Amino acid sequence: MSLIQVIILAVIEGITEFLPISSTGHMIIASSVMGIQSNDFVKLFTVAIQLGAILSVVVLYWKRFFQTLDFYFKLVVAFIPAAVFGLLFSKKIDELMESALTVGITLFIGGIILLFVDKVFNQENVKEEKNVDYLTALKIGFFQCIAMIPGVSRSAATIVGGMSQKLSRKAAAEFSFFLAVPTMFAATAKKLLDFIKEGHVFTGEEIKMLAIGNVVAFIVALLAIKTFITFLEKRGFQLFGWYRILVGGVIIILFLTGHNLEII
Known part of the structure; x- marks a missing residue:
């Protein structure tokens, strides 16, 4: 990867990680368009x-991370299903990647679902994330497992x-944002360990790319989170639904017409 490709992928990650449109799916598409050659480091x-x-x-909601142990216990409960499923089906998940x-299919189907989410789930008994109970946290954790299928979107699920x-x-x-912290820490740690266990040694250039990528993704995500929350409260999910349908439809058409879509 070139430096400009690193920055582009990081910008895409920062924008899409918290939107219900699949950051992984968009990085796969972007990598294909830019012709990035697949290898173990690119996947990492x-x-x-x-x-x-x-x-x-953590930066935007830092006060929330320094209040009660109950907050962390709920995140652990919600994280457990994804941890178990991830360990059991890691090879299958890599194949789907x-x-x-x-x-394309998951983006398209997910888009259709988002068109109706606001109407179907319009009863709001829990107004604040801190009022989520343990059983609810666990149920949300099972929804997160669905996002292991590329294109679903962890945020959307x-x-x-x-x-x-x-x-x-x-x-x-907001609960989705908080749950992302242990989930992505664990996913990154696992990928790093797998990379090292396979005998890979980071080069200076690779360390540089990882550093730049994380810094850019961090800065862009800071802006994206607040914008998304404001938009979501005012407009709901329909626009994201139509966007997913459009992108998913294009991918499906390209695939069915024989275009070679390289996957990272």
């Missing part, structure tokens, strides 16, 4: 820079999961 990079974006949550058709449990859009989005 696309996971590792998510950590930079996730750290923006190489399927452009999977990304957990926000919709929260709204299905009668959380307001804002409360569901």
